Amino acid sequence: MTNSTTSLPGGTWRLGSSVVSRFGYGAMQLAGPYVMGPPADHAGALTVLREAVELGITHIDTSDAYGPRVTNELIREALHPYPESLLVATKVGAFRDAQGGWPTARRPEDLRKQVHDNLDGLGVAALDLVYLRMGDAQGPQAGSLAEAFGTLVDLQRDGLIRHLGVSNVTAEQVAEAQSIAPVVAVQNMYNLAYRHDDPLIDRLAAEHVAYVPFFPLGGFSPLQSEALSAVAARLRSTPMAVALAWLLRRSPHILLIPGTSKVAHLRENVAGTGVTLTDADVAELDRIGR
Template identity: 45%
Template sequence: MNTEQSTTNSIPTSTPAANAAGTWRLGDLTVNRIGLGAMRLGGMPWDEKPRSREDAITVLRRAIELGVNHIDTAAFYFVVTRSANELISTALQPYPDDLVIATKVAPARSRDGEFEPMARPDQLRGQVEENIRQLGRDHLDVVNLRWGTGLEKEAGSVAEHVGALAELRDAGLIRHLGISNISAEQLTEAMTIAPVVCVQNRYGVTERQDDDLVELTRRHGIAFVPFFAMGAGVPGAVPGVSADQTGQAEVAAVAEAHDATPTQVRLAWTLHRGPHVLAIPGTGSPAHLEENIAAGSLQLTGDELALLDGVATDAA
């Protein structure tokens, strides 16, 4: 991606397309680098009420129209009785041939929304089968082992869990494996057991602890897929705004130069981190969906990237 284009070009006002930022391969599956995260389709657990079911279905169908062919979801993405997997199944079946649905297992939530202890390796088959049932498929394209139940990384060996998922892959229930919320050491361990096609970790303009992991995945041809890249993954957070105010002035200045939103700038910065970096911004709003996809066309200059790179206080 050329980082030296002029800032005089704002984001195009024409219909955005998810292939504007190019593609990447998850194993033998090709996806556009701008995808869709399903967590926010039904609303977040701390929202006062679930989002509109009609809006969620509209978002999903519009995403497909705009070329999104990579959706990230999980059976534990639900608010009250609103399930992201059920919304996806309702909105998109029969599924497009090129659609890649990535899900994740290991954490589980009770019906009251509380996270339960992390699943044991022998419990992962049940979680995989539940995702298959909810999505109405005969197998899962990509399954991420989500390590730990909180936002912080947790130490420990991932070998038994990855081994259990590799057995399910060999049985035909899973096509490709990924891993989430992990360290470089855990990724290295996982790769000794089975091929890994993606890593999902928390990462963004102001959360740069995984700079080294971004480079490690690039060297191995593994997709790096940030979650909460816009700082909206915790109660009270606003998309595009860091809770501690870090970097807001810099992001706002770049956004103004491009007639863009702060969220679009954060997404564009993420995509500029490397051709293997994918974006899965989540939304329950059709309007925000189009803004997110349009960010794939936003080209940042070298000076702008340097400005944004400099705001993080925790870069590796």
Template identity: 55%
Template sequence: MPYVQAMSSTRTMPLGGEFTFPGTSIKVNRLGYGAMQLAGPGVFGPPRDVDAAIAVLREAVTSGVNHIDTSDIYGPHVTNQIIKKALHPYPDGLVVITKVGFRRGDDKSWHPAYSASDLTSSVHDNLKNLGLDALEIVNLRCGTSQGPNEDSIAERLAALLDLKRQGLVRHVGLSNVTFSQYEEARAMTEIVCVQNLYNVANRTDDPLLAELAKDGVAYVPFFPLGGFSPVQSSVLNEVAVELNATPMQVALAWLLERSPNILPIPGTSSVEHLRENLAAAKLQLSATMIAKLDGISGQSER
């Protein structure tokens, strides 16, 4: 049976429930897949095993994932080329979301690339390497590799909106931004999603998350499974033992429970680890467990 036909009957099974991006007809299962780890070490160059990377993507979609997060700076170009090789022509309902605003140095470094020409080139690279005529959702990556800053994003967003008017981009999101930058952006256009650092232990974005939930905007947390101190990890371990799960599954289940507009995108280059991540959508956290996990962000090493 051809691969696309084999997938079609399984992708109706929600992973963590469904979410519809505001102002669109785009509906996805909340638990998605982040493709960054499909590139080589340091998110640079090809992976050691391209066939294994293809297998992970196909397993993800077969298992119900219909939201893949990527960028042409992963590799660069490598990850998108693997996605195209694995999944093109893309099955109906699969949403590939990419981002622009950075470039890679030959030394694997990450650099802002905000000019109109940079953004135009990046959009065209994404289109070419994904094999698409238009990008469904493009996140404008802001700030620096160290995190967000408070610079105005109006000029770079205007350049991206020009590409939207040309029909190359259908919807716009943001990545690595502050509350004020989100407000600046939504005064210029409809924002369908925000992708920022957030997990059970790193909750600086709680006020922004609440605002996005009120607006019906998706919040896509990156780095959902890392940065935990030993004290914080011990709490995750305790809950994991109660549920016969792994601590990382508990961290993902907490995100799904935290707010209905959260769309986690855990990444992996392993089919086994992928299955483990997706199984987190089936975990049921009790009120006591949630209260215990909610306290993690205030706990650190003494």
């Protein structure tokens, strides 16, 4: 679904039983340095979340591991009781250690605890969308997700989860999850320069499954490209806004979750991503990842 019932760039997409803005918001950057601890500006973080909703964003991505617990508690403080139109997605499958690492935690008992921690932190009776995070900090790793995903299916049947997704996964793991229960979204690393998932994106588009790229702007190493800068200068935009606009143009089932801790940057992202890319612009940008 791509009709623009929102003024945000990209219009909307049906994510399970919800219709969400394709331009969403990722809450990771609201936590402290290296996604640990509280934000330096608590009031500013609340303002960013409220501004996102005021702008019409109806898709927020978070995790109880961010902080840990920090972003979920900020979302609850800023937005609870939540608007009916808002979908809050979260992730399970890893926790944070004292050194700031992301050890995997995918045993059934681990996943059940993480789901309940997310419920408590967000202050809800059921989670809108839960991603099972596979792999590790190095990226997707081959292997079966059946036991872990099956645990989330059980929690969904118990009424604690509305929709299921998978993250940091291989194409084979996506197919395995789909053979167990419906998957409404896949969240993997993808951007202009990192295009390993092109075949998977095309398959998911045909299946009407949302694809949500994390690190859409390169993450901790922001995208750098002469071609990107040249297109942005020609359009009187910023390189990051053009990179987001390219993702929206790439396929109608791609949903954006760029993050920021500043209201001005949030507004800049929203305004800039509405830039119109010509076929020539897209062809020039496509060469970056090939």
